[in-house]
Amino acid sequence: MIRGLMLALAVLLAPSLASAETFVFTAIPDEDETRLQQRFQKVADYLSEELEVDVHFVPVKSYAAAVTAFRNNQVQLAWFGGFSGVQAREHVPGSRALAQGVEDAEFVTYFIAHESTGLKAGEGFSDAMRGMTFTFGSKGSTSGRLMPEYYLREHFGEPPEDTFSRVGFSGNHSRTASLVASGAYQLGALNYTVWENEVAAGNIDTDQVTVVWETPQYPDYQWTIRGDVDERFGDGFADRVQQALLDMNDPELLASFPRSGFIPASNEDYAVIREVGQELGLLD
Amino acid sequence: MWQSATVRTSLGFIALAIVCAFFADFQISTHDPWQELGRLMMGLVIPDFLAVDFLGEALLRTLAFAFVGVGLGAFVGLLLALAFHSTWVRTGCAFVRAIHELFWALIFLQFFGLHPLTGVLAIAIPYAGIFAKVYAEIFDETDPQPSRVLPQGSGRAAGLAFTRLSQAWPHLVNYTSYRLECGLRSSAVLGFVGMPTLGYYLESAFAQGLYGSVGALLILFYVLIATLRLWVRPRLLPFYLLAAPFLLGSGLPIVWSNVSRFFTQDIVPAPLRNGEGIGGFGAWLLDLLATQALPGIWNTLLLTQIALVITGALAMVLFPLISRHFTGRVGGTLGHITLVVMRSTPEYLLAFILLQLWGPSMLPAVVALALHNGGIIAHLLGQRSNQLTLRQDAPHGLDRYVYEVTPRVYGPFLALLFYRWEIIMRETAILGILGIATLGFYVDSAIQEIRFDRALVLILITALLNIGVDVLARRLRARLRLRHNVNCEP
Structure with missing residues (x-):
C-alpha cells in the first residue's frame, strides 16, 4: 500500500512535459x-x-x-x-x-419579470417591484450582477437586499431565464444576447416572461x-x-x-x- | 419522567429548534414544484444513459479520486493515530477535520488549480484527521495485556503489529471500508467545484434541465455505492490503489510559484498587504465580522439546530423500517433499500436537487440534511434494536414501539445524534455555496471576488464553530452518560 501511495504522489507531482x-x-x-x-x-x-x-x-x-x-x-x-x-x-x-x-462595445442587461407580477414590457423600474423576489446571475458576472446591481442601487437608493424580499444568484444567464420563467423568482437580470438566443431557440415561453427594462450601454x-x-x-x-x-x-x-x-x-x-x-x- | 436529564435535554433541543424556526425562511418559491419533481422522476424512470457520453469517464474519475484520497488519508491517519496522545496532533486533527472537503478543495484550487492534486488533498486531509481520531479510539479499546507480556527488547514496530494492530485490525478494516463509501460521496460532490467527477456533469445537466442525464448519473451513483461490497474485496484493494493514481486524469500543470504567492500574498489581509497597519486591519476585520461572519454564523446555527431536531425525529420514526421487532422479511428489505438510498445521497447533492425544485430558502437545506443524516441514524438504530431480545409476551405494534423498544434505544440514539451534530453543522456551512446564506455563502462570495484573505478568515470561523459544537456535544454525552461505541460510528 505504501508503495502504491508513493507512486501515486510521484505521478501526481510529475510535471506534465507534454503540455509545456x-x-x-x-x-x-x-x-x-x-x-x-x-x-x-x-x-x-x-x-x-x-x-x-x-x-x-x-x-x-x-x-x-x-x-x-x-x-x-x-x-x-x-x-x-x-x-x-x-x-x-x-x-x-x-x-x-x-x-x-x-x-x-454596447452591451446591455435585460431586467425580466414573470407574468404573475403584472409588470408590463418596457415599463422600467417601479416601486411595484419592492418586496418581490429577484435573481442575479453569477456573483462575478458583469451583465448578470455588476451592472444590474449598480442600476438598482442608483434607482432605489439602497442595496438590492433591502429592495427585494429575496435576492438570489442563479449561477448563469440561462438559469436566470429559466428560474424567472418557472416563477421561482419574480424578477431577474441577465445578459441580453443569452436572452435573445434562448428566445430564438424556443427555450422560453415569452407569454410567461417579459423584458421590463434594459440598462444603458456598457x-x-x-x-x-x-x-x-x-x-x-x-x-x-x-x-x-x-x-x-x-x-x-x-x-x-x-x-x-x-x-x-x-x-x-x-x-x-x-x-x-x-x-x-x-x-x-x-x-x- | 420529567426529572430525567435525557428527556429534559431532548425537550430543550426541541424548544430551541421551534424558536429557531420562527426566524427561518421556509417558503417554497417555485411556481410549480410538483411539475419539476415529476420531470426529475421521469428522468429517473427513463434515464438517458446515451446522452452523457462522458459517463464512463465521470465514473472512473469519481472512483479514482475516492481511492487515492481515502488511501492517502488512511495511511497518514494511521501514523497520526499512533501519536494521538500528543496534544498537538489531537488539536491539529480536530482542526483539519473541522474544515469540509469542499472548503479544502476551494483552498487548493487557488494555487494548484484544476490539477488532480486539488481533489486528492481535499479528500485526504480532512479524512486523515477523522481516521486519526477513530483509529486512535479503536486502539484505545484494544486489550493492553498482550503488549505487557512481550519479551524485553522487542522492536516497537513488531510489538505494535503483533499486539494492538492485530487486535484492532477487523475494526480498522470495517471503519476504513465505511469511509471509502463516504469518500465516493465526497469525490462525487467535488465535481461541483470543477473536479471531473460525477458532480461536475450532474450540475451541468441540472442547470440545463436535462433530467434524462440527471437520472442516468444518479442511478449510476447509487449502483456504485450499493454494489460496493461486491467489488471492493481485500484482495483487489492493492490493485485498485495502484491503478487509481493513473486514472485521475492530468488536469492542468501546477505552477509552483502560485503556492508561495498564495501563502505570502493572497491570504495576507488586504490592509496589511497595502501597509495600512494594525488600525486598518482592525477596521477590515470588524467590517468582515459584522457584515458577513455574524449573519453567516446566525444562519448556520439556526439551520443546524432545526435540521438536528428534524433529523432526530425522522430517525426515530424510520428505524422500525429495518427493525425485526416491527417488520417482516419483505418489509425489512424495502426498509433497507429506503434507508440505503437516503444515506448514500450526499446532503450537498440532495440540497442542490431540492433547491432546483423548491427555490431558495432554508427548506431544501433542512430537508436534505434531515433525510441524509436521519437515514444514517435510523440505519444504526435499527441495527441496534435488532440486538435487543424482548420477552415472549411483549406487546405488539405501537405499544411495543413506545414502551419496549424506544426506551432501550433512546440513549444510543442521543449519542449518535450528538455525534452527527458537528457533521450537520459542517454540512450546513457548506450548503451556503448553493445560495443559502450560511457561512459558506460568504466564503463563496469572497472567492468569487478573488479575496482570499476574507475567505480564509470565514473558513477559520467555520472551523472554530465546528470545533465548539464538537466539544459541546462531547460534554453533553458525558453529562448524560451516553456510552458511545466507535464501532457503530457512521
Whole structure:
C-alpha cells in the first residue's frame, strides 16, 4: 500500500512535459455548461491552425475559477466578462484585453419579470417591484450582477437586499431565464444576447416572461491574454493571437459566443467597469 | 419522567429548534414544484444513459479520486493515530477535520488549480484527521495485556503489529471500508467545484434541465455505492490503489510559484498587504465580522439546530423500517433499500436537487440534511434494536414501539445524534455555496471576488464553530452518560 501511495504522489507531482508548449485558454461558464466543450473545441481547432501551436480549451465551473486559472498561468488566454476581465488584469500585471465582440462595445442587461407580477414590457423600474423576489446571475458576472446591481442601487437608493424580499444568484444567464420563467423568482437580470438566443431557440415561453427594462450601454465580454506569452511562445505571439481572433469570421465559430464578429479592445475600454466594481465594493 | 436529564435535554433541543424556526425562511418559491419533481422522476424512470457520453469517464474519475484520497488519508491517519496522545496532533486533527472537503478543495484550487492534486488533498486531509481520531479510539479499546507480556527488547514496530494492530485490525478494516463509501460521496460532490467527477456533469445537466442525464448519473451513483461490497474485496484493494493514481486524469500543470504567492500574498489581509497597519486591519476585520461572519454564523446555527431536531425525529420514526421487532422479511428489505438510498445521497447533492425544485430558502437545506443524516441514524438504530431480545409476551405494534423498544434505544440514539451534530453543522456551512446564506455563502462570495484573505478568515470561523459544537456535544454525552461505541460510528 505504501508503495502504491508513493507512486501515486510521484505521478501526481510529475510535471506534465507534454503540455509545456500547449497554449491553453478558457471561458467563463456564462451559459449552458454542457455545450461549453463543444462550443469552444471548434475555437481551439481554429486557433491551433492559425497560430501553429497546440491549443487546448479547458472548461471551468465558475467565473472565479476562470480568473484563478488565468492568474495561475494555467491558462494564457480567456474569454472573460467585463468584470472578470478587470479582475484578471488587476491580478496579472502586463496582461491585456485583445478583442471584444462587436456587440460588447454596447452591451446591455435585460431586467425580466414573470407574468404573475403584472409588470408590463418596457415599463422600467417601479416601486411595484419592492418586496418581490429577484435573481442575479453569477456573483462575478458583469451583465448578470455588476451592472444590474449598480442600476438598482442608483434607482432605489439602497442595496438590492433591502429592495427585494429575496435576492438570489442563479449561477448563469440561462438559469436566470429559466428560474424567472418557472416563477421561482419574480424578477431577474441577465445578459441580453443569452436572452435573445434562448428566445430564438424556443427555450422560453415569452407569454410567461417579459423584458421590463434594459440598462444603458456598457462594455462587456473580451478576450484577455497574459503579458508573458511572447516570452513563452515567441515574439509577437500576443499580436498574432489578436489577429487570429479578429479574423475569425466563420459564422459557426462566432455563433458559439454568440457574436457577429470581433473588434480590437484595450484595457482602457473597461475603466468604467472597474469604477463600478470599486463603487460596489467588489474590487479593492 | 420529567426529572430525567435525557428527556429534559431532548425537550430543550426541541424548544430551541421551534424558536429557531420562527426566524427561518421556509417558503417554497417555485411556481410549480410538483411539475419539476415529476420531470426529475421521469428522468429517473427513463434515464438517458446515451446522452452523457462522458459517463464512463465521470465514473472512473469519481472512483479514482475516492481511492487515492481515502488511501492517502488512511495511511497518514494511521501514523497520526499512533501519536494521538500528543496534544498537538489531537488539536491539529480536530482542526483539519473541522474544515469540509469542499472548503479544502476551494483552498487548493487557488494555487494548484484544476490539477488532480486539488481533489486528492481535499479528500485526504480532512479524512486523515477523522481516521486519526477513530483509529486512535479503536486502539484505545484494544486489550493492553498482550503488549505487557512481550519479551524485553522487542522492536516497537513488531510489538505494535503483533499486539494492538492485530487486535484492532477487523475494526480498522470495517471503519476504513465505511469511509471509502463516504469518500465516493465526497469525490462525487467535488465535481461541483470543477473536479471531473460525477458532480461536475450532474450540475451541468441540472442547470440545463436535462433530467434524462440527471437520472442516468444518479442511478449510476447509487449502483456504485450499493454494489460496493461486491467489488471492493481485500484482495483487489492493492490493485485498485495502484491503478487509481493513473486514472485521475492530468488536469492542468501546477505552477509552483502560485503556492508561495498564495501563502505570502493572497491570504495576507488586504490592509496589511497595502501597509495600512494594525488600525486598518482592525477596521477590515470588524467590517468582515459584522457584515458577513455574524449573519453567516446566525444562519448556520439556526439551520443546524432545526435540521438536528428534524433529523432526530425522522430517525426515530424510520428505524422500525429495518427493525425485526416491527417488520417482516419483505418489509425489512424495502426498509433497507429506503434507508440505503437516503444515506448514500450526499446532503450537498440532495440540497442542490431540492433547491432546483423548491427555490431558495432554508427548506431544501433542512430537508436534505434531515433525510441524509436521519437515514444514517435510523440505519444504526435499527441495527441496534435488532440486538435487543424482548420477552415472549411483549406487546405488539405501537405499544411495543413506545414502551419496549424506544426506551432501550433512546440513549444510543442521543449519542449518535450528538455525534452527527458537528457533521450537520459542517454540512450546513457548506450548503451556503448553493445560495443559502450560511457561512459558506460568504466564503463563496469572497472567492468569487478573488479575496482570499476574507475567505480564509470565514473558513477559520467555520472551523472554530465546528470545533465548539464538537466539544459541546462531547460534554453533553458525558453529562448524560451516553456510552458511545466507535464501532457503530457512521
